[in-house]
Amino acid sequence: xxxxxxxxxxxxxxxxxxxxxxxxxxxxxxLLDAKxxxxxxxxxxxxxTLPQFKEKLQQMPNVTVIDxxxxxxxxxxxxxxxxxxxxxxxxxxxxxxVFKDSTLVLVSNSLIESTQAWMLMTQMGYKNLFLFDGSLxxxxxxxxxxxxxxxxxxxxxxxFQADSTINLE
Amino acid sequence: xxxxxxxxxLGSVLLAAMYxxxxxxxxxxxxxxxVVSVVGAVAPEHAEKSxxxxxxxxxxxxxxxxxxxxxxxxxxxxxxxSGAFSGRLKLKIEHSPKISAKKRLxxxxxxxxxxxxxxxxxxxxxxxxxxxxxxxxxxxxxxxMVAIFGSAYLFAWFxxxxxx
Amino acid sequence: MNARVLISIWLVGMxxxxxxxxxxQTTMGQLKPSELVEKMKQNDGLISVDQLAxxxxxxxxxxxxxxxxxxxxxxxxxxxxxxxxxxxxxxxKEFGGYLEQNEMKRIFYSNSEIISxxxxxxxxxxxxxxxxxxxxxxxxxxxxxxNGRFEGERITARENALFETRMKARNLFIETNSLPDSxxxxxxxxxxxxxxxxxxxxx
Amino acid sequence: xxxxxxxxxxxxxxxxxxxxxxxxxxxxxxxxxGFSSSRKLAGMFYGYDTTVLKVFxxxxxxxxxxxxxxQYFGLIDLNLVYVNEYYVGAAIVGGIIMGAGFIMGGFCxxxxxxxxxxxxxxALFFLFGGFVGAFLFAESFPYIAEFAxxxxxxxxxxxxxxxxxxxLFTLFLIIIAVAMFWLTEKAEKAFPKPEITNxx
Numbered sequence: 001x002x003x004x005x006x007x008x009x010x011x012x013x014x015x016x017x018x019x020x021x022x023x024x025x026x027x028x029x030x031l032l033d034a035k036x037x038x039x040x041x042x043x044x045x046x047x048x049t050l051p052q053f054k055e056k057l058q059q060m061p062n063v064t065v066i067d068x069x070x071x072x073x074x075x076x077x078x079x080x081x082x083x084x085x086x087x088x089x090x091x092x093x094x095x096x097x098v099f100k101d102s103t104l105v106l107v108s109n110s111l112i113e114s115t116q117a118w119m120l121m122t123q124m125g126y127k128n129l130f131l132f133d134g135s136l137x138x139x140x141x142x143x144x145x146x147x148x149x150x151x152x153x154x155x156x157x158x159x160f161q162a163d164s165t166i167n168l169e
Numbered sequence: 170x171x172x173x174x175x176x177x178x179l180g181s182v183l184l185a186a187m188y189x190x191x192x193x194x195x196x197x198x199x200x201x202x203x204v205v206s207v208v209g210a211v212a213p214e215h216a217e218k219s220x221x222x223x224x225x226x227x228x229x230x231x232x233x234x235x236x237x238x239x240x241x242x243x244x245x246x247x248x249x250x251s252g253a254f255s256g257r258l259k260l261k262i263e264h265s266p267k268i269s270a271k272k273r274l275x276x277x278x279x280x281x282x283x284x285x286x287x288x289x290x291x292x293x294x295x296x297x298x299x300x301x302x303x304x305x306x307x308x309x310x311x312x313x314m315v316a317i318f319g320s321a322y323l324f325a326w327f328x329x330x331x332x333x
Numbered sequence: 334m335n336a337r338v339l340i341s342i343w344l345v346g347m348x349x350x351x352x353x354x355x356x357x358q359t360t361m362g363q364l365k366p367s368e369l370v371e372k373m374k375q376n377d378g379l380i381s382v383d384q385l386a387x388x389x390x391x392x393x394x395x396x397x398x399x400x401x402x403x404x405x406x407x408x409x410x411x412x413x414x415x416x417x418x419x420x421x422x423x424x425x426k427e428f429g430g431y432l433e434q435n436e437m438k439r440i441f442y443s444n445s446e447i448i449s450x451x452x453x454x455x456x457x458x459x460x461x462x463x464x465x466x467x468x469x470x471x472x473x474x475x476x477x478x479x480n481g482r483f484e485g486e487r488i489t490a491r492e493n494a495l496f497e498t499r500m501k502a503r504n505l506f507i508e509t510n511s512l513p514d515s516x517x518x519x520x521x522x523x524x525x526x527x528x529x530x531x532x533x534x535x536x
Numbered sequence: 537x538x539x540x541x542x543x544x545x546x547x548x549x550x551x552x553x554x555x556x557x558x559x560x561x562x563x564x565x566x567x568x569x570g571f572s573s574s575r576k577l578a579g580m581f582y583g584y585d586t587t588v589l590k591v592f593x594x595x596x597x598x599x600x601x602x603x604x605x606x607q608y609f610g611l612i613d614l615n616l617v618y619v620n621e622y623y624v625g626a627a628i629v630g631g632i633i634m635g636a637g638f639i640m641g642g643f644c645x646x647x648x649x650x651x652x653x654x655x656x657x658x659a660l661f662f663l664f665g666g667f668v669g670a671f672l673f674a675e676s677f678p679y680i681a682e683f684a685x686x687x688x689x690x691x692x693x694x695x696x697x698x699x700x701x702x703x704l705f706t707l708f709l710i711i712i713a714v715a716m717f718w719l720t721e722k723a724e725k726a727f728p729k730p731e732i733t734n735x736x
Contacts, residue, residue: 005339013346016605020350023609028365034455038424041451088374091367112466115450116373123458124366133447153445158475160410160510172587173340175569176594182561183599188606189554191539192618194562196646197666204670221677234548236555241649243559248653250560251567260655263574265732277574277658280641281648281665282672284634288645289673290684291630293620295644296562298627300592302620303709304599306702308692309622316631321638325581328639332578333729337721340594341714347601348710351703354608363610 028091031125040122047133048105049152056130057081060103068108068117069136079107087113090120103128109135111153183304190236193301197288199241206232265332276331291316364458372457380440380465382477383495386502389413397437401448402471408518412442412474413509420448423455435462442467442474478502538612563650565595572651574642574658575732581639583727586720593713600706624687641665 023029032040048056056063057079065082067074074084085093087108104126108114114131121129133153151157170178186194205225209216209232216222225232232238252258264273288294291313293302299317302310364372372378388396389412398415400407407417418428420443431439439456441449441464449466456464469476478499509517537543541551569591570576579585606612638644641662643651648666651659677684695705 005336009339009343009346013343013350016347017350019609020354024355028367030363030366030458033363034458035424038451038455042421047447088370091370111446112379112450112468113373115447116454119451119454120366120369120373131447133445153472154443154447154470156406156409156444156475157472158479170568170570171336172569172590173336173594175565175587176340176591177598179562179565179569179591179595180598180602182558182565183595184602184606185561186558187599187603187617188538188612189540189558190551191542191616194558194646196644196649197670199649200645200663200666201670201674204667204674208671208674219674219678220681221674230548234552236551239552239555240559240562243556243561244563244566244646244649245559245653246556247560247563247565248567248572248650249563251564252572252654255568257567257572257654260657262657264658265575273658274661277641277643277661278665278668280637280639280643281645281662281667282669283637283665284641284644284662285637285666285669286673287630287633287635287637289630289670290633290680291627292623294634294646295592295638296646298620298631300596303596304603305614305617305619306600306693306695306705307620307622308689308694308697309620309627311694312622312624312627313620313631313634316628317635317638320632320635321581322635324636324639329582331640332575332642333582333584333732337717341717344594344597344601344710344714345707348703348707351601351604352701352707354604354703 030123032123034123037119037123041119046118046122046130047152047154048130049133053105053132053134056103056105063103063105064099065105065107066099066117067136068106068113073109082107087117090117100126101128104130106131107136108132111135180304183301186301187304192236193297193304194240195237195293195297195301196241196244197285197294198237198297199235200285201289202232202235202238265330267330273331276328364460369454369458378453378457378465379468381468382473383498385412385440385467385474386478386498389505390498390501395436395438397431397439399431399439399441399452401441401443401452406444408514410506410510412471413505415442420452423452432456432459432461438463438465440465440467443470444472445470479506537610538606539616542616543613562646563653566647566650567654571647572654572656572659574651574656577644577647578639578642579729579732582729583723584729585733586724589720590717593716597706597710597713600709604702604706619691619693622689622692623685624689626684626687629683637669 061081063081065079067078067082067084068087068090069084070086071084074082078084085096090096104121106114106117106121106129108117111131111133118129118131183194186192202225205216205222208222209226216226249258262270262273264270268276284294288297291298292309293299293313295314295317298310299314300310303314304310385398396414398412400411400415400417401420401423402417403419404417407415407419411417416431418431422428423432441452443449446466446469449470453464453466467474481499540546541554566572570587571591576585577588580588603612603614603617607614634644641648643659643662645666648659648662652663693702695702698705
C-alpha cells in the first residue's frame, strides 16, 4: 500500500514535469500572447519612416534588413545588408533564429506583409525589430533618394471639407 | 477513506465543475432557490413587489431551473449511494450523550438558520465561497474561509457541551 | 511514510513546478506560429477601397466597419457606418462583442495599413474568421473615392458603374460627416459586449 | 477547451444534467470523507478529529493546481471561470455568522444535505433551519441591502492583489497547508477523544 502510494506520487510528478519541459521546448509556440503583443505594438517605436530608416542604416552598419518580397523581386535589386525571407517561408528559413539578438528591419512591397511579419516575430520573442513604413517599389532599392519628404503613413494626409473640395495639406 | 485521498476526490469533482460549467461547487444557493420558488408560488404578489425576489422572476428561466438546484439533488443522491455503499444508511439523531436529542435538533435548526443567513450575506457557503473561492484564488474566498473558521473556533468554547 | 508525508511531497512538488512555470500562459484559442503563417499566406483578409464603397452604396448589412483611430480623428471624419474602437483599447473586455464572433464581416481601417494589420493579426490568432483589412486605409479612401478623378474615357459599363459607386460613396461620406455632431454620433457609440454574465457562487 | 459549456453554448439541459452528475460525485466524495457525521465535522474545532481541515485544503489545492496546469497546457480559459465577487463587509460578517452556525449545527449546507441522504434526522432539521434562514434573509434584505452590497471590490484574485504570480501564491498556500496538516496530526494526538472517534 505504501509502496504503491510512493510510486503514484513520483510517477505523477515526473509526468507533469516531463509535459512542462516538453512544452517549453516546443518551437512552434508563441512566447508572447496576443495581449502582450498588443501592448508592445502600442509603443509605435517599431515603425521607421524613411528618414529614420536611413538614420538607422547609417548609425548601425550591422543592421540586418529582412526583405520579405519574393525571391524574383529580391534578385532584381536589394539592400546590401538584406536577407531575403519571403513571408510564406519565414518559419522554414534555416537560420531564422540566428537573428534573435541582432537589430532587424523588415521591408516589403506591402505594408500589410511587413506588419504581419512584425507581429509574428514579436510574439516569437524577437526584440530589436523594426518595420519600414513604406514600399520598396517607390524606392530605388540600392540608393535611397534624399528628396522624398516622408511622414508616417498612419497620418491622415487629407482634411475633410464639407463643400467637397478637398485639398492636400 | 483516507482524508487526503477523499480530498483529492473532492478536488477532482471541483475541477470537473470548473472545466465543464466554468463554476465552482455550491450548496446554500440551492436552498435559496427552493425558498424563492416556494415564495413565488405561495405569495406571487409579495414576490413581485420585493426587490429581492423579483430579480429571480424576471428572467426566462424559472428559479428551480438552476445549476445549483440540480447539483444539490445530486448531492442528496450521491450521499445516499455512498451510504448504501459503506453500509451507513440509518435513520438516527446523532448527538453527544451530554445533551438530549431534542436539544440537538433545536441547535441543528438554529445552526442551519445562521449558516444559510450568513451564506446569503457572504454570497457563498463553505463550498461556494471558501472551497471554490480558494480554488480560483478569489480574495473573497480566502476572506470568507478565514472568517468562517476563525469565528467557529471562537464560538467553539461556548458550545463545547454539545460535542464533547 | 504515511499518507500525510506522501501528500505533502506531492503537493510541494506540484507547487514547485507551478511556481517555476513562466508567467506567460498563452491565451485561449491562440494559433501556433505555423498556423498563423498559413492564415497570412491565404491572403484573403484584404478589401479594397472600391469594394468597401460598393458595400456601402448597396447598404450591405453584414459588415462591421471598425475605425481603429483615435477618438479625435474619428470625430473629424469617418467612413459612414463605422464604430470607433481606438487601437489602444482593442483588447479591452468591453469591446469583446465586436471581436469574438464569426458571423459579421469585420473590416478594420486606420489611416494606413499598419494599425489595421496589427488588429487583424490579433483577431486572426484568436481564430476568429471574417476579418478584413481596408487596403490603404483612410488615406487611400481619400485618394481614390474623394479625390479620384476618373482618368480616360468612360466607355464600358463597368467603368461607368465604378465611377458611379465612387460618386455615391463620396456623397454619402460628405453628407454624413457634414451633419452636426449631435446627430452624427447619436447611434454610433460602440456597444458594450453583451456576452452572458458568468454565473456561479452559491449566494 | 474548457469551460466546455460556456464556450459551446450547450443547451440548458446538458448543463443541468452535468450539474446533477457533478452533484452525485460531490455528495459521494463528502460522504466517503465522513462529512455526513456532525460530530466528526465539529471535531475539528476541538482537535479530536481534523478530517475536515485535511479534506478541505487538499481539495481546494488539488483543484487549484489542476486548473493552473490545465491553463498552462491551453485546455481551460480561467478568465471564463467564475471568480467570487468580493464585498468586504458582507464577506467578513457573513463568514462570522456562518462560523457560529457551523459550531451550533455541526454541518455546513453541503455536508448537511449529504447527511440527509443517509438518513440523519438532525441534518434534516439543519436543512429546515436553512430554509428559514434563506427566507429571513430575503425578507430582511431591504434593510441590510446597503451593507450587503457595499464595499464592493469586484471579482479580485488574491495573487493579483499581492502582486505575485498564481503559481508562486499556490506554492505558499501549499507550504501553509502542509504545515497545517502536520499541526493537525499533532492536535489529534494531543486532544484525543477515543470515546467519540471510535464510535464514528
